[in-house]
Structure formats: structure tokens, C-alpha cells
Amino acid sequence: MIQSVAIDWNVIAPVVVLVATGLLVLVVDLLSRSAPRQLLYGIGIVGSLAAFAAMLPLRGQELTTFGGAFASDSFSWPFDVLLLLTLTISLALSCLGKAEDGANPGAYAALLIFCTIGGLILAGATTLIGIFLGLEELSLALYVLAGTGYPRRSSQEAALKYVLLGSLASGFLIFGMALLYGSAGSISLAAMSHAAYAGGPLFIGGFALFLVGVAFKLALAPFHLWTPDVYEGSPLAVTAFMAVAVKAAMFAVLARFAYVVFGHDASALVPLWILAILSMIVGNVGAIRQTNLKRLLAFSGIAQAGYLVLALAGVGRGGVATLVFYLAAYAFMNLGAFAVIALIGNGDELHADLSAYRGLAFRRPMVAALMMLFFLSLAGIPATAGFIGKVLLLGQAMGAGPWGVAMAVALIVGTLVSFYVYFQVIWQMFAPADAEAVASDGNAAVSWVAVAAGAVGVLLLGIVPQLLLAHL
Amino acid sequence: MLFSPWATVAIFFVVAVVVALLISAVPGIFTSKRPNRAKSEAYECGVPPTSAMIGRFPVRFYLVAMLFVIFDVEAASFYPWAVRLRDLGAFGLMEMVTFIVVLGVGYAYVWKKGGFSWR
Numbered sequence: 078m079i080q081s082v083a084i085d086w087n088v089i090a091p092v093v094v095l096v097a098t099g100l101l102v103l104v105v106d107l108l109s110r111s112a113p114r115q116l117l118y119g120i121g122i123v124g125s126l127a128a129f130a131a132m133l134p135l136r137g138q139e140l141t142t143f144g145g146a147f148a149s150d151s152f153s154w155p156f157d158v159l160l161l162l163t164l165t166i167s168l169a170l171s172c173l174g175k176a177e178d179g180a181n182p183g184a185y186a187a188l189l190i191f192c193t194i195g196g197l198i199l200a201g202a203t204t205l206i207g208i209f210l211g212l213e214e215l216s217l218a219l220y221v222l223a224g225t226g227y228p229r230r231s232s233q234e235a236a237l238k239y240v241l242l243g244s245l246a247s248g249f250l251i252f253g254m255a256l257l258y259g260s261a262g263s264i265s266l267a268a269m270s271h272a273a274y275a276g277g278p279l280f281i282g283g284f285a286l287f288l289v290g291v292a293f294k295l296a297l298a299p300f301h302l303w304t305p306d307v308y309e310g311s312p313l314a315v316t317a318f319m320a321v322a323v324k325a326a327m328f329a330v331l332a333r334f335a336y337v338v339f340g341h342d343a344s345a346l347v348p349l350w351i352l353a354i355l356s357m358i359v360g361n362v363g364a365i366r367q368t369n370l371k372r373l374l375a376f377s378g379i380a381q382a383g384y385l386v387l388a389l390a391g392v393g394r395g396g397v398a399t400l401v402f403y404l405a406a407y408a409f410m411n412l413g414a415f416a417v418i419a420l421i422g423n424g425d426e427l428h429a430d431l432s433a434y435r436g437l438a439f440r441r442p443m444v445a446a447l448m449m450l451f452f453l454s455l456a457g458i459p460a461t462a463g464f465i466g467k468v469l470l471l472g473q474a475m476g477a478g479p480w481g482v483a484m485a486v487a488l489i490v491g492t493l494v495s496f497y498v499y500f501q502v503i504w505q506m507f508a509p510a511d512a513e514a515v516a517s518d519g520n521a522a523v524s525w526v527a528v529a530a531g532a533v534g535v536l537l538l539g540i541v542p543q544l545l546l547a548h549l
Numbered sequence: 550m551l552f553s554p555w556a557t558v559a560i561f562f563v564v565a566v567v568v569a570l571l572i573s574a575v576p577g578i579f580t581s582k583r584p585n586r587a588k589s590e591a592y593e594c595g596v597p598p599t600s601a602m603i604g605r606f607p608v609r610f611y612l613v614a615m616l617f618v619i620f621d622v623e624a625a626s627f628y629p630w631a632v633r634l635r636d637l638g639a640f641g642l643m644e645m646v647t648f649i650v651v652l653g654v655g656y657a658y659v660w661k662k663g664g665f666s667w668r
Contacts, residue, residue, distance in 0.1 A: 096651070100650075100651065100654045103654050103655070103657075103658045104654060104657075106658075107657060107658055107661050181662070183658070184658070184662075
């Protein structure tokens with residue numbers, strides 16, 4: 078006799094809403110020959126907001142469904158909000174006149190939505206199968222999205238590099254999962270903690286391979302080499318999505334894994350601390366010579382991923398609150414910076430080049446001021462979200478033994494190096510403009526909304542962090 | 550216990566390696582080799598080969614292969630449902646309808662966008 082699995086539809090309501098939205102976008106694209114792409118992206122944005130509405134009643138609840146394989150709890154909730162925020166802003170930036178979508182707006186919007194569904198599954202997955210399912214849903218759609226700048230060579234290069242290296246990483250991940258399953262005898266993370274306690278070569282080997290796969294997706298050094306090329310080649314809105322959503326989803330997985338499996342003892346996470354220190358060095362030093370803002374933000378993202386790992390030092394609920402706060406700060410300042418790039422060029426790719434920002438402070442003082450705000454926050458200057466986030470991270474790391482202190486030192490040194498990187502961009506905006514400066518007169522309302530959302534987030538979290546911290 | 554339970558795995562591994570090596574080494578030792586040009590050619594059912602064996606072929610073959618995998622997986626997931634049709638009842642039917650609707654929208658999209666036409 079077959080036992081039917083009880084499904085609590087409320088728990089997966091956000092996922093269901095997004096699936097329906099994705100399908101609706103495809104159907105509308107099919108039925109109307111001349112639907113403007115703004116309509117399709119608009120449907121996506123409405124669907125994203127509807128999914129957020131479906132999430133509201135889940136707040137503060139600890140629910141599971143599918144026999145405990147999928148959870149909606151205080152753990153996954155904040156990550157889900159960040160994912161939906163990123164989807165909304167990416168879709169908004171895709172509406173701009175010169176934004177690239179591979180001449181196939183229906184498929185483009187649907188893929189962005191399916192990516193987000195993968196992220197939601199990752200944030201809620203409590204078994205190895207759930208993690209792999211979410212990861213592949215996220216990755217497969219992103220491989221295609223990376224190539225949607227199609228006629229552009231760098232976009233094709235990005236897609237190819239991402240799919241080849243991403244598949245390799247998935248191979249590592251699934252092999253690691255097989256070994257973890259072998260050592261624990263169960264696919265559930267909760268059962269994994271006994272195997273972690275016992276140790277043994279099977280578990281250690283499995284965890285090592287699992288960590289390699291996760292580190293690749295998070296772009297932690299030395300698994301970061303794909304990042305600058307893929308970020309540079311992908312269309313602007315996709316890069317913004319990639320930078321924030323993939324990190325949010327993968328950190329949700331890593332944090333849940335660390336908390337559930339190594340809750341009793343974080344000493345097995347030393348390899349992760351080493352990856353974090355390497356990332357902080359590689360990311361900040363690598364960013365120094367970049368003349369393309371997408372590449373610069375890619376290296377910055379590598380360093381920020383390293384910072385975020387600090388939140389997991391001395392695993393505990395306090396660590397998760399720190400992680401969510403810094404991820405939120407990271408989301409606002411990155412989405413804000415990408416939105417400014419999209420704003421001044423009306424979504425084109427030319428304005429990813431640093432030379433386009435020469436003299437911007439004199440031509441468009443308001444835009445330059447906002448760009449400065451986002452880069453000051455990335456650097457971690459007081460009164461911005463980045464500063465509070467780094468203070469919280471330092472506090473978390475200092476209480477976590479010698480490795481925590483080592484990471485805290487790396488964070489401080491890395492931040493000092495990154496001042497040079499970020500102030501270089503600000504310096505460019507105040508430098509006298511070249512004669513052949515590209516026109517930076519984009520002024521679309523939708524990109525202003527995205528920029529404003531980022532600016533409000535950065536300032537609110539920087540000045541009154543209690544607004545968010547009180548709820549974590 | 551005389552042997553660990555993993556001993557069988559080790560024995561299997563050794564046997565597999567030894568047999569594979571033997572099978573590939575023995576003919577090389579005992580056969581006579583008198584190659585000529587015709588014998589060394591790639592075998593294409595007796596027809597003289599027209600091009601190099603390793604070459605580039607159009608990317609649309611990959612497209613066909615991908616579409617095949619999608620419908621293959623779809624068919625594979627029908628079997629367990631068909632076997633347990635009565636036990637699963639209305640719940641199983643709903644699950645299958647959801648599955649087909651999601652797949653059907655994708656199918657319609659690929660069709661309408663010309664994914665099935667051999668260009």
C-alpha cells in the first residue's frame with residue numbers, strides 16, 4: 078500500500094505562485110505576437126510581489142512539508158525575501174530600452190523566474206536531494222541567461238565557461254552527496270549530524286567534495302576563476318541577479334548545513350575558514366587593476382563572499398542573524414550599483430566600462446552621489462549598511478577562537494585594500510571628462526525606482542540597523 | 550570473521566582490472582599483424598570513408614538530443630504512475646496533470662518558437 082505524502086500547500090505557496098507566473102509569461106508570449114517585453118516583465122514583477130504576499134503569513138512560523146524535506150522557517154524566510162527582491166529589481170532593469178534579452182523576452186523572463194524558484198527550493202531544502210534539485214534548477218537557467226547577450230562574443234564566452242565549469246562543480250557536489258549519504262545512511266541533513274560526530278573517511282571525503290561544489294557556486298577562492306568572465310559577459314540585469322541571488326541561495330544552504338550538521342562543533346569547518354581568507358585576499362587584490370565595473374564588482378563579490386563566511390564562525394543563531402544582515406546590505410549596495418550602471422546607459426553594456434564615469438559628478442551630480450553612496454557602503458564607511466555589517470561580522474568572528482581572529486584580521490586588511498579599489502571609482506567620477514566621453518543621459522523611471530530602493534536600503538540599514546536586526 | 554565484508558569488493562576490483570588487462574593484452578601477443586592501407590581505414594560498412602572520423606557536426610543534433618531526453622524522462626515517470634494508478638487515485642492524477650501542464654506549456658513554447666523545425 079502506498080502512503081500518500083501529506084502536502085501543506087501553504088508552505089510551498091510562494092513556489093507555486095512563481096511557477097504559475099513563469100508559465101503565464103510563456104503563454105502570454107506565445108499567444109500575443111506583439112506583446113511588448115515590458116508587459117512580460119511586468120507580469121513577472123507582479124508574480125514576484127504575489128509570491129512575497131504568499132510568504133507574509135509564513136513569517137515567524139516553523140513549518141515543514143513533503144515529509145520534512147522542505148521547510149519554511151525563520152531560517153529560510155529572510156533568504157526568500159532577498160531572492161524575490163533581486164528578481165523584482167532584475168526584471169525592472171530588464172525593461173530598459175537597451176537591455177539585452179536575446180530577442181526572446183518570454184523565455185528570458187521565465188528563466189529568471191525559474192532561477193528564483195531554484196533559489197527558494199535551496200533556501201528551504203532540508204535534504205541532499207532537495208539541495209541538488211534547487212541548485213540545478215538555479216544553475217541550468219543561469220547558464221542560458223548568461224548567454225542571452227547572444228550576438229556579443231563575450232556573452233557566448235560567459236555561457237560556455239559557466240556551463241562547463243558549473244557542470245564540473247555539480248559533479249563534485251553530487252559525488253560528495255553520495256559519500257555523505259553513504260556515511261549517514263540518510264539524505265536528511267538532520268541525520269547527517271550523527272555521521273559528522275562520528276567522523277570517518279567517508280564523511281570527511283563527502284564533506285570535502287560537497288564544500289568544493291558549494292565554494293564554486295559561491296565563487297570562493299580558489300574556485301572563483303570563472304566569476305570575472307561570466308559577470309562581464311552576461312547581460313547587465315542577469316549579472317545583478319547572479320551576484321545577489323546565487324549568493325543568497327547558496328549561503329542559505331551553507332548556513333543550514335553548518336548549523337544542522339556541525340551545530341555541536343564547528344572545528345570541522347576549518348577548510349571553509351581557509352577558503353574565506355583566500356577569497357578576501359584574491360577578491361580585493363584582483364579588483365585593483367579592473368577597468369570594467371562588472372569585473373570589478375565580480376572581484377568585489379568574491380571578497381564579500383569571504384566576509385560572509387565569517388558570519389558562520391562559531392555557528393549559532395547569532396551567526397545567522399549576522400549573515401542575513403550582511404547579505405541584505407550586500408544585496409542593496411550591489412543592486413544599487415548595477416541599477417546606476419543601467420540607469421545612465423539606459424541598460425546598455427558600454428557603461429560597464431570605468432572610463433564612462435569620468436566627470437560624471439559634474440554632468441549628473443545626483444547620479445554620481447548615489448553611485449558614491451553604494452561604493453562607500455561596499456568599502457564599509459560609517460553611516461552605510463556595509464559598515465554595520467562589517468562590525469557585526471567582526472564581532473561574530475572575534476568570539477570564535479584563533480581561526481575567527483585570523484579571519485577578522487583578513488577582513489580588516491582586505492577592507493583597507495578595497496578602499497583603494499572603491500575610491501578609484503569615486504575618483505573617476507570627479508576626474509575631468511574626456512572629449513570622447515560616452516553619453517550618459519539615461520533617465521528611465523523604472524531604473525530610478527531600482528536605484529532608490531538600493532539607496533534607501535543602504536541608508537536605513539546603515540543608520541537604523543535595529544529596523545532589521547530586531548526581527549532576526 | 551575471516552574476511553571483512555568489503556573483501557568481496559576488493560576481490561571484484563582486482564578481478565575486473567586483471568581480466569580487462571588480459572583481454573586487451575592477449576590478442577596483441579598472439580596475433581600476426583600485417584597491416585595495409587585498406588585494412589587501416591575506418592570501417593564504414595565497406596563503403597570507402599569520405600571524411601575524417603573526428604569532425605564537427607551541427608549543433609542542432611544537440612537540440613534533438615535534449616528534446617529527446619525531456620520526453621524520455623516524461624515517459625519514464627509515466628510508468629510508475631501507470632503501475633500504481635488505482636492506489637494513487639485522485640492525488641496521483643492531480644500530480645500527473647500538473648506535471649503534464651508544466652511540460653505542455655514548455656512543449657507549446659518550443660513548437661511555436663520553431664524548436665522542432667530542422668534549420
